Amino acid sequence: MNSKETRSQFLEFFKSKQHLIVSSAPMVVKNDPTLMFTNSGMAPFKEYFLGNGKPKSNRIADTQKCLRVSGKHNDLEEVGMDTYHHTMFEMLGNWSFGDYFKKEAIEWAWELLTEVYKIDKEILYVTIFEGDESEGLERDTEAYNLWKQFVPENRILNGNKKDNFWEMGDQGPCGPCSEIHVDIRSAEEKAKTPGKDLVNNDHPQVVEIWNLVFMQFNRKASGSLEKLPAQHVDTGMGFERLCMVLQNKQSNYDTDVFTPLIREIGAITNTNYGKDExxxxxxxxxxxxxxxxxxxxxxxxxxxxxxxxxxxxxxxxxxxxxxxxxxxxxxxxxxxxxxxxxxxxxxxxxxxxxxxxxxxxxxxxxxxxxxxxxxxxxxxxxxxxxxxxxxxxxxxxxxxxxxxxxxxxxxxxxxxxxxxxxxxxxxxxxxxxxxxxxxxxxxxxxxxxxxxxxxxxxxxxxxxxxxxxxxxxxxxxxx
Ligand code: ATP
Ligand code: MG
Ligand code: MG
Ligand code: MG
Known part of the structure; x- marks a missing residue:
């Protein structure tokens, strides 16, 4: 499946689940002292999650132009060195503003990946929040049980607060998240690097593709957490990484998102890509x-x-x-x-x-x-x-x-x-x-x-x- 189809199928799928499809917000942010560039699909909707204003629909999906070169997310040093972090990338996302929650988010993510995109179920791993005693936060057993319908238990992994608990900032909405990773190692590579612990980017061919965030708490100025009256879903999937999986490639740069550019650079500079690291x-x-x-x-x-x-x-x-x-x-x-x-x-x-x-x-x-x-x-x-x-x-x-x-x-x-x-x-x-x-x-x-x-x-x-x-x-x- 080429990249154009991949993008439109994502949007079509969520449209069929009654989402309003919107255009990407600008990548360059004006008038926000805390952010220079949109760095996630969620950023343009921040105010809705903070309770300031109402979105046009309580279900929205889009592809958002993101740039991660500053602040909390700075991937610049990885770019070119690895094959799946970019400065600018598209983040596909679906949102629920006080509407559906974990059940739909998880079931639809699975349906899209395995039935629409037909990704082999065997290569998918998921993570869930393991809980955090110091905060009095419980393990996300709700997400665990939902995943268990589809994924064998040995491929549902616990993640800590750093990776699996999302916070907007020192204050505001936050909650556990559940990530989907793909293992695209060859059989030979798998034999050399066995084990499920490779999730979380410990192996360059085990890559996070989609993050589902479940906003269910509000962090108060005092630092304590309270339950949100209305729960939200915020998801983000790396478009170029998804294309890599669907095009059976080992690198985002080998997908049709990048190959025309790579070919052109090669032609202009008289260099063959793939010959000299x-x-x-x-x-x-x-x-x-x-x-x-x-x-x-x-x-x-x-x-x-x-x-x-x-x-x-x-x-x-x-x-x-x-x-x-x-x-x-x-x-x-x-x-x-x-x-x-x-x-x-x-x-x-x-x-x-x-x-x-x-x-x-x-x-x-x-x-x-x-x-x-x-x-x-x-x-x-x-x-x-x-x-x-x-x-x-x-x-x-x-x-x-x-x-x-x-x-x-x-x-x-x-x-x-x-x-x-x-x-x-x-x-x-x-x-x-x-x-x-x-x-x-x-x-x-x-x-x-x-x-x-x-x-x-x-x-x-x-x-x-x-x-x-x-x-x-x-x-x-x-x-
Ligand atoms: P990673 O752990 O790979 O750095 P992340 O956890 O920082 O990713 P999220 O903030 O969860 O990423 O963003 C949601 C999705 O966006 C990720 O699952 C990934 O597919 C994609 N993504 C994140 N950063 C990049 C990037 N620099 N280039 C391309 N895709 C990215
Ligand atoms: Mg990152
Ligand atoms: Mg991550
Ligand atoms: Mg993530």
């Missing part, structure tokens, strides 16, 4: 990031030096840098992918077609300007190497390149290593910390290209451009 990571990163950037621009959020625009700029620059470093692409090329992306996804998200020219032009401009920065930085770095009096380059010098010229630190580290030099990372970290302290004190907006973003301490954008990334690069260089 380092290049494959770069190709996956670019295929992923171009979606995040394109959807964001289509929503009206252009790359800039502040807030959400800054996050987008950094995502795009990260893609450019991967192309520059690993695919040897020294001129703009990411903008060329928009044609393919809008052809692939324009049906479901027409904004990609109406805004195609804008998206293309903005990306091309950004690529041009950042590539100029990289060029200048390379010349300066060459100078630093030539004038160095030891094989260890000072962190101060690297910081200067980073801070004044916007040259990414991981690129500096990589080039130095390739040339047989090392970098005094401690010195660099100290400089970075001092600069952060200074800018925090001045509470001004950062304008450097590769500075760790601080946004009101609400959203924390953990830097992929810090030495953490270098560790990752080091790791896969050894492969």
């Amino acid at each position: 380092r290049k494959d990571i770069a190709i996956r990163v670019i295929a992923d990031h171009v979606r995040a950037v394109a959807f964001s621009i289509a929503d009206g959020q252009l790359p800039s030096n502040t807030g959400a625009g800054y996050v987008i700029r950094r995502i795009l620059r990260r893609a450019i840098r991967y192309g520059f470093t690993f695919l040897d692409k020294k001129e703009p090329f990411i903008y060329k992918l928009i044609e393919t992306l809008s052809a692939q996804m324009g049906d479901a998200f027409p904004e990609l077609i109406t805004e195609k020219n804008l998206i293309t032009n903005v990306i091309r401009e950004e690529e041009n300007s950042f590539l100029r920065t990289l060029d200048q930085g390379l010349v300066l770095l060459e100078n630093v190497i030539e004038t160095a009096d030891s094989k260890e380059i000072s962190g101060k010098k690297a910081f200067e390149l980073y801070d004044t010229f916007g040259f990414p630190i991981d690129l500096t580290a990589l080039i130095l290593r390739e040339r047989g030099y090392s970098l005094n990372e401690k010195e660099f970290d100290t400089e970075l910390q001092q600069q952060k302290d200074r800018s925090r004190a001045a509470t001004k907006v950062e304008t450097g290209d590769w500075v760790v973003l601080e946004k009101d301490d609400v959203e924390e954008f953990v830097g992929y451009d810090t030495l953490e990334t270098q560790v990752k690069i080091t790791r896969y260089r050894k492969v």
Whole structure:
């Protein structure tokens, strides 16, 4: 089943269960100080769960554009490294606002997966909340008994509070959740890695696909829990992961959601995907990031030096840098992918077609300007190497390149290593910390290209451009 059919069958199914089908809310959130980007299907409905306002229907389903690069959910470091975390992805969801509860949510989820999508029952695992004594919370036996109708007991696993109890925040609606995982290991791999404990992403081919949240409590300001008068259901299923299962693939990037992009990147950069792990990571990163950037621009959020625009700029620059470093692409090329992306996804998200020219032009401009920065930085770095009096380059010098010229630190580290030099990372970290302290004190907006973003301490954008990334690069260089 291709991705278009997969998406429409989800919506059709819930329509047949009397859900109102709505369009995705924008991925870029305006006017919410706690959230820059929609990071789950639930986010646009938050106010209804808090009791502010009423939804058009008490049963709703949709596919929501999500971005997980900041705050509580930051998957950036996984992207490209694994095969099922993206920055931008679609979350399929169905909701009950004070209407149906666990019974329908579980029975319909099972019906959809096994009867409509015809996923082999044998590869499905589910988790339920095991309870938590310190909170006086009981094990979710109601969910357990419902699952027991369909799933053998040895594939119903207990999960702890971290994985199986959802909370909106310090206060507000919360409750146990039940996750559905798929085991797509080959028979051979299964023999090598037996056991049911692989659930919860301990094995790259045992993947969570759907989370069913049952909101039945309210966390009060005092921290105590009270029962909600009306119970709600909030579910989220990763669309690209579902496509992976339905298309019998081992990676989201091998589904038709991504293959047109991957093919195009391969053609433009003259690289064959699947031959060299380092290049494959770069190709996956670019295929992923171009979606995040394109959807964001289509929503009206252009790359800039502040807030959400800054996050987008950094995502795009990260893609450019991967192309520059690993695919040897020294001129703009990411903008060329928009044609393919809008052809692939324009049906479901027409904004990609109406805004195609804008998206293309903005990306091309950004690529041009950042590539100029990289060029200048390379010349300066060459100078630093030539004038160095030891094989260890000072962190101060690297910081200067980073801070004044916007040259990414991981690129500096990589080039130095390739040339047989090392970098005094401690010195660099100290400089970075001092600069952060200074800018925090001045509470001004950062304008450097590769500075760790601080946004009101609400959203924390953990830097992929810090030495953490270098560790990752080091790791896969050894492969
Ligand atoms: P994971 O444990 O794999 O990181 P999660 O528990 O953080 O997932 P949820 O918040 O429960 O994810 O979101 C609901 C569903 O959305 C998940 O079951 C998964 O299928 C999908 N999903 C979550 N994060 C991503 C991502 N970064 N890329 C693609 N799909 C995702
Ligand atoms: Mg996660
Ligand atoms: Mg999870
Ligand atoms: Mg989950």
